[in-house]
Amino acid sequence: MNYFQGKSVWLTGASSGIGLAMAQQLAEAGAHLILTSRRADTLEQVRLSLQHPERHQVLALDLSQPETAVTHAQSELGDQVIDLLINNAGVSQRSRILDTDLSVYRQLMEIDYFGVVALTKFVLPRMIERHNGHIVTVSSVAGKVGTxxxxxxxxxxxxxxxxxxxxxxxxxxxGIAVTSILPGFINTQVAHNSLTGDGSALGKPDPDNAGGISAEECARLSLKAIAAQKAEVVVGSGVSKLAPFLQRFAPGIVRRMVAKR
Ligand SMILES: NC(=O)c1ccc[n+]([C@@H]2O[C@H](COP(=O)([O-])OP(=O)(O)OC[C@H]3O[C@@H](n4cnc5c(N)ncnc54)[C@H](OP(=O)(O)O)[C@@H]3O)[C@@H](O)[C@H]2O)c1
Known part of the structure; x- marks a missing residue:
């Protein structure tokens, strides 16, 4: 039996990119999905497009307000068993420090950090009670190398x-498994949706992400690492895949590279 067969999987960021590709592959593997992002209509379309739509449910939440999101999740999910939480929702940034409002830093932290903490704290007590569960977060190569x-x-x-x-x-x-996924450049809407200095979306693609591996390939490699209960895995190709290794063993080279890029 495959790792995901019959598991209840709460997947955030399921409306687009890596999360959408994970949703498709998890549904094919026999998982029962709770699909989360802000856009309820899009999530419902995703649900209907998946294998066995009746097995899956939509839970629209705005993770930029983690406390409200958890209150809503609590009222919708109650004591529902969650076998696997995949914290994949996230927002990137394209702006210099000097040009970036403090509110943008707070927004990035709410979604990319506190959102993860809040959902993890929500599912953890039940997982510990059952002595069973797996928590995954999609961080980034940007979680190892600052650019x-x-x-x-x-x-x-x-x-x-x-x-x-x-x-x-x-x-x-x-008995809880914990996995961090660190994608390099992946071809998704991430650059388009990334925040600029005033908090507005960049609204255009970025050649680095556009030149990366596909969301489907990223999802496939990530799910393989999750099924193997790996602690941490870097997913990508080229320089973005090598960067964490270089950062560890040749940090001076990385510092010079990122200052020039
Ligand atoms: N693509 C890359 O090169 C790359 C590299 C490293 C790491 N990552 C990470 O991979 C994850 C997925 O990104 P992606 O590349 O698939 O980008 P994407 O296509 O922009 O997808 C982002 C997902 O996050 C959801 N989301 C954004 N803000 C949210 C909020 N406030 N509340 C709830 N959901 C929210 C979006 O859904 P709604 O708009 O419907 O809310 C969407 O489903 C992110 O954590 C990202 O940081 C991506």
Whole structure:
């Protein structure tokens, strides 16, 4: 039997990109999905397009307001069992520190960091009670290597890896698996949706992401790592895949590279 067969999987960011591709592959693998993002209509279209739509449910939440999101999730899900939480929703950034409002840093932290913490804290007590569960967060190579124009995104994605490391240490004795996924450049809407200095969306693609691997390939490699209960995996190709390795063993080279890019 495959790892996902019959599992109840709560997947955020399911309306687009990596999350949408994961939803399709998880449904094919026999998972029962709770599909989350802000856009209820889009999520409903996604649900209807999946194998066995009757097995899946839509839960629209805005993770930029984590407390409200959890209150809503609590009233919709109640005591429903969650076997696997995949914190995939996220927003990137394209703006220099000097040009970026503090409110944009807060928004990035709410979605990319506090959203993860809030949903994890929501599912964790039941998982510990059942001595069974798996929590996954899609961080980024940007959670290991800081680059220009992404200072807030880097901060949130670095932070969330630390949170996941701590979660892994605290839950090992309870039989909970904890996985961090670190994608490199993936061809999705992430650049288009990324925040600029005043909080508005960039609204155009970025050649780095457009030149990356497909969302389907990223989802396939991520789900393989999740099924193997890996602690941390880098998913991508080329320089973005190599960057965390270089950062660890040749940090000076990485510092020079990112200052020039
Ligand atoms: N693409 C890359 O190169 C890359 C690289 C490294 C890491 N990542 C990470 O991969 C994850 C998925 O990104 P993607 O590339 O698939 O980008 P994407 O196509 O822009 O998808 C982002 C997803 O997050 C959801 N989302 C955004 N803001 C939200 C909010 N406030 N509340 C709830 N959901 C929200 C979006 O849905 P709605 O708009 O419907 O809310 C969408 O489903 C993110 O965590 C991203 O940081 C991506």
């Amino acid at each position: 220009k124009l992404r200072s807030g995104y880097n901060g949130a994605k670095f932070g969330v890896i630390g949170f996941m490391d701590s979660l892994r240490a605290e839950t090992a004795e309870h």
